[in-house]
Amino acid sequence: MAQDDHSSAELVAADSSHPEQPTASPGTAVIVADAFENPGFPAHRPRVTDENPKREKRAQRTIYTLFYLSILGSVWAIAAYMLFPIESNNVGDVRLNNMFIGLGATLALLGIGFGAVHWAKSIMTDVELVDERHPIGGSPETQAAAAKVFADSDRESGFTRRAVIRNSLIGALVAFPLPAVVLFRGLAPQDQNPIELLSHTMWEKGTRLALDPSGVPIKASDVTIGSAFHVIPEGLQDLEHGRLEAKAKAAVLLMRLNPEELNELPERESWSYDGIVAYSKICTHVGCPVALYEQHTHHLLCPCHQSQFDVANHCEVIFGPAARPLPQLPITVDDEGYLVAQSDFTEPVGPSFWERH
Numbered sequence: 001m002a003q004d005d006h007s008s009a010e011l012v013a014a015d016s017s018h019p020e021q022p023t024a025s026p027g028t029a030v031i032v033a034d035a036f037e038n039p040g041f042p043a044h045r046p047r048v049t050d051e052n053p054k055r056e057k058r059a060q061r062t063i064y065t066l067f068y069l070s071i072l073g074s075v076w077a078i079a080a081y082m083l084f085p086i087e088s089n090n091v092g093d094v095r096l097n098n099m100f101i102g103l104g105a106t107l108a109l110l111g112i113g114f115g116a117v118h119w120a121k122s123i124m125t126d127v128e129l130v131d132e133r134h135p136i137g138g139s140p141e142t143q144a145a146a147a148k149v150f151a152d153s154d155r156e157s158g159f160t161r162r163a164v165i166r167n168s169l170i171g172a173l174v175a176f177p178l179p180a181v182v183l184f185r186g187l188a189p190q191d192q193n194p195i196e197l198l199s200h201t202m203w204e205k206g207t208r209l210a211l212d213p214s215g216v217p218i219k220a221s222d223v224t225i226g227s228a229f230h231v232i233p234e235g236l237q238d239l240e241h242g243r244l245e246a247k248a249k250a251a252v253l254l255m256r257l258n259p260e261e262l263n264e265l266p267e268r269e270s271w272s273y274d275g276i277v278a279y280s281k282i283c284t285h286v287g288c289p290v291a292l293y294e295q296h297t298h299h300l301l302c303p304c305h306q307s308q309f310d311v312a313n314h315c316e317v318i319f320g321p322a323a324r325p326l327p328q329l330p331i332t333v334d335d336e337g338y339l340v341a342q343s344d345f346t347e348p349v350g351p352s353f354w355e356r357h
């Protein structure tokens, strides 16, 4: 900040009780002398473990017992995952599974935490030190000092010397992340091949196309040129379990174009009905719902990362990060004029991971 050159008066230290304070120019910060003297360290009080070898031994036993308890907790968490599996959607199973795995993980964490604190407080060398600030640097002297600090820490903590404690702590730290590894198994469906499961949807030959979310079947005559419908398989709303998962794979967009504007692949000419086409609503980039249809250009837009698909050209990608066209659902009409699927999708829906699989 610029100083006030018009003032010749010098700023006097605010505390008049310290007449020896230096004077300062206006605009300059004034540091007032500390009103209190540094009281220094309180008298050192030795701990009971410093004076009584028996108590020190007892503390040592307590510490490694805590680390062993931590290992026990980690092992129990793994065992609980297997002993209390989550069968179907049973809430009681979920509760038991979570409770016992949680107890194991809690014991594992507390064992390490209490053990480490107890070790530091009762056995490691107890001295008061002043750590003066010094310039940051990597001179040989500094490196030698750092090495000395490590050596002193090792000697004072007994990390090398107290092998039982050290090894039990290392064991506890190694065992602790293991429950997390086995918990990942819970992300995959039970007793089913996840790849097989993701390769198929609820659509099958003869399944009627129904409005989302009402589930009302759609007649071909209801679909006018230029319109677009969000579609689910008929019967999806009646599923007792896994309705959301089924919908996440089977959601479809239905559009009607002027048949002359449709450029269909030769092998798919029978997959549409009088200009009505159905495509998976799940974006082939990372699986967002492709929900925006531009009637005039026949483009579908995924709002997540702006991938665009050209419905008139078998939903090929015309912009954005998606790497493959939206899968097409082969459709036709039944005897009553309702739109029905000819089969399931002929390729997996969703992210382009499938292309590489």
Ligand code: FES
Pocket: 283, 284, 285, 286, 287, 288, 302, 303, 304, 305, 306, 307, 320, 321, 322
């Ligand atoms: S999920 Fe559709 S563009 Fe990324």
